Amino acid sequence: MREILQERKLQVFEKGTDDYAIECGKASTAGSVSQRACVFCGSRVVLYPIADALHLIHGPIGCAAYTWDIRGSLSSGAELHRLSFSTDIHENEVIYGGETKLYSALNELIERYKPAAAFVYCTCIIGLIGDDVDAVCSRVQRETGIQVIPVHSEGFKGTKKDGYRAACEALFRLLGNDNETPVSPYSINIMGEFNLAGETWIIKDYYRRMGVEIATCFTGDGRVAEIGRAHRAKLNVVQCSGSMTYLAKMMQEKYGIPFIRVSYFGIEDMSRALYDVAEYFRNDEIMKRTQELVRNEVSTLLPHLAEYRNDLEGRKAAIYVGGSFKAFSLVKALRHLGMETVVVGSQTGSPEDYDYLKEITKEGTIICDDSNPLELSRFILEKGADLLIGGVKERPIAYKMGIGFCDHNHERKIALAGFEGMLNFAKEVHATVMSPVWKFSPARIKNNKINLSANYAD
Numbered sequence: 001m002r003e004i005l006q007e008r009k010l011q012v013f014e015k016g017t018d019d020y021a022i023e024c025g026k027a028s029t030a031g032s033v034s035q036r037a038c039v040f041c042g043s044r045v046v047l048y049p050i051a052d053a054l055h056l057i058h059g060p061i062g063c064a065a066y067t068w069d070i071r072g073s074l075s076s077g078a079e080l081h082r083l084s085f086s087t088d089i090h091e092n093e094v095i096y097g098g099e100t101k102l103y104s105a106l107n108e109l110i111e112r113y114k115p116a117a118a119f120v121y122c123t124c125i126i127g128l129i130g131d132d133v134d135a136v137c138s139r140v141q142r143e144t145g146i147q148v149i150p151v152h153s154e155g156f157k158g159t160k161k162d163g164y165r166a167a168c169e170a171l172f173r174l175l176g177n178d179n180e181t182p183v184s185p186y187s188i189n190i191m192g193e194f195n196l197a198g199e200t201w202i203i204k205d206y207y208r209r210m211g212v213e214i215a216t217c218f219t220g221d222g223r224v225a226e227i228g229r230a231h232r233a234k235l236n237v238v239q240c241s242g243s244m245t246y247l248a249k250m251m252q253e254k255y256g257i258p259f260i261r262v263s264y265f266g267i268e269d270m271s272r273a274l275y276d277v278a279e280y281f282r283n284d285e286i287m288k289r290t291q292e293l294v295r296n297e298v299s300t301l302l303p304h305l306a307e308y309r310n311d312l313e314g315r316k317a318a319i320y321v322g323g324s325f326k327a328f329s330l331v332k333a334l335r336h337l338g339m340e341t342v343v344v345g346s347q348t349g350s351p352e353d354y355d356y357l358k359e360i361t362k363e364g365t366i367i368c369d370d371s372n373p374l375e376l377s378r379f380i381l382e383k384g385a386d387l388l389i390g391g392v393k394e395r396p397i398a399y400k401m402g403i404g405f406c407d408h409n410h411e412r413k414i415a416l417a418g419f420e421g422m423l424n425f426a427k428e429v430h431a432t433v434m435s436p437v438w439k440f441s442p443a444r445i446k447n448n449k450i451n452l453s454a455n456y457a458d
């Protein structure tokens, strides 16, 4: 019998065994040690890749340390985003207010770094002491001529998804600044692609080869000036739907730009992402180039994948990621390697997302929302997974369980999107699953009869 906190029972579902009525989108259960990030972190990860902006965290130093260099987010030029600035709030400001400190910090940083714009992130403590951050930002903007945008991301006020929304509201304020630069009738905005390990460049190259212009990428290798012309693109192509659908909907309402949802992970979804854009523009030349591109890329890739598949056939994988769209693609990508998904979950999935996961997974798969380390460890054991795909917070779980781990989150250094990303993914999965090191894992030596509490006490 699987033990789950009473309050979380409806957030975990085993296909074919439990009644399907998954609950999601709610606040994490107190004491469950959720794997989720806070609201502030949600907004920080979305805005972080804008490389020529100043990112100032208004709060105690811990919030800044937590998110310092949180994403790879490579830049082809400016690298101001990689510096972590904080107002370093102390007792004095908690009692007397932090507005003066914020005002001074903004002026000093703008003077020194001459950023293209500034984002000021509100953290928990700022929400509690009630600083008027909007007023300080407006004053500095007036005095310096630099756009200074408050990001209302007080950590306690919701889930990571609320942080995405705060980031979208901040981005929306940058739109409309550039009405001069010509924009092609075949232009798109890439949304929800963060250039962690150069993926934005890979994806941009595919679209360019098709004859499609990229007006803006939100926010991989992002620049403030480029964002200023995004409102004139003809189509929004949303990848990380959890983080960017809100902005896409605002742009549809105000500027009439339609949007489609795509994923750049795995063969089917990457190809679909290109075809969907080609079909939208109804241009024979673009369609012809797209077919050629996909044909060439896939025929080059498949023989390489077959080599890895020989070893990986029949192995099992657990997936726990931030957004569900990535999970969909991973389930399909693993099939190309002969692997079966036995556990899949996300931090921010919607009911429709979990419906789809249910559709594409096999009987017996555990589907979970907003999980925690103990649950994930138990699911991995119960289902005999050989691999965990997740982020930095899931890595120690995999290693303690003595199984392979693939980082598919913010911190990775290897591009996993696109066709070449699929090959990198196969190499990564193969290297970790087949590593001889697991033979020496105490967990494996006990032949899966792991005393979980002893394991965690190590």
Ligand code: SF4
Pocket: 038, 039, 040, 041, 059, 062, 063, 066, 122, 123, 124, 125, 154, 155, 156
């Ligand atoms: S905003 Fe709040 S929850 Fe988030 S890191 Fe700072 S103190 Fe922690």
